[in-house]
Amino acid sequence: xxxxxxxxxxxxxxxxxxxxxxxxxxxxxxxxxxxxxxxxxxxxxxxxxxxxxxxxxxxxxxxxxxxxxxxxxxxxxxxxxxxxxxxxxxxxxxxxxxxxxxxxxxxxxxxxxxx
Amino acid sequence: xxxxxxxxxxxxxxxxxxxxxxxxxxxxxxxxxxxxxxxxxxxxxxxxxxxxxxxxxxxxxxxxxxxxxxxxxxxxxxxxxxxxxxxxxxxxxxxxxxxxxxxxxxxxxxxxx
Numbered sequence: 001x002x003x004x005x006x007x008x009x010x011x012x013x014x015x016x017x018x019x020x021x022x023x024x025x026x027x028x029x030x031x032x033x034x035x036x037x038x039x040x041x042x043x044x045x046x047x048x049x050x051x052x053x054x055x056x057x058x059x060x061x062x063x064x065x066x067x068x069x070x071x072x073x074x075x076x077x078x079x080x081x082x083x084x085x086x087x088x089x090x091x092x093x094x095x096x097x098x099x100x101x102x103x104x105x106x107x108x109x110x111x112x113x114x115x
Numbered sequence: 116x117x118x119x120x121x122x123x124x125x126x127x128x129x130x131x132x133x134x135x136x137x138x139x140x141x142x143x144x145x146x147x148x149x150x151x152x153x154x155x156x157x158x159x160x161x162x163x164x165x166x167x168x169x170x171x172x173x174x175x176x177x178x179x180x181x182x183x184x185x186x187x188x189x190x191x192x193x194x195x196x197x198x199x200x201x202x203x204x205x206x207x208x209x210x211x212x213x214x215x216x217x218x219x220x221x222x223x224x225x226x227x228x
Contacts (some may be wrong), residue, residue, distance in 0.1 A: 004158070033214075042119070042203065042218035043159070054215040076130070090158050101205070101216055106158030 004093050004107035007025065012113045018070040018079040023108045025072050025093030032074040033104065034066060046089075049074055080115045088112075118142055121219030125183055130228050134191040136202050138219045141185065144208035145217075148180050150189045151203040155223065162202055163189065194226045 005024040039091040045058040049068035066076040092104040121138045151159035163178040171178045177190040201221040209215040
């Protein structure tokens, strides 16, 4: 069974640009959550999608957005990139609704560097 | 003061040693506690999950929760070089949902052969 797939693995962008990251969950999983991981901050919850609907959102500015498609694949977008957006962005998929973390599997992440 | 504190390390131990990894927290409402292992260039994987106080054992790993002291620990017995990774603690007051968990920054562990 394939795991959670995130693409691309690495990205370098310039301040002010926008970026789109992709996450393909485990087959049959309908909940996808996104996290930002930075040194010293740990993981911080961005948002969670279930059945194409955003169910929960963390404390991030509106520049961070996402969506989920009918096949459960999800994308997140960051507009007007800032240096502080440099981080590892992780996607987690869960089989049930409401994004239970105890049942979630993480992808390998996308390393975004903003220069 | 951060809600969850964790010594970032790095922590280096010889193979076979007992490793103690710890997190302290300030929110007395936390009831769900998790430990993740994250290898370099990989996503976190869930190691242990405990509810409320007490101990939980799984092979070489033991998770311990002391709610009175707001302190949780992960012990690794007979540590192996393959245990070299970053260990993250996470905790929540509400059942299970990702948005409610607060993560520690992680402790980097190196087990030397």
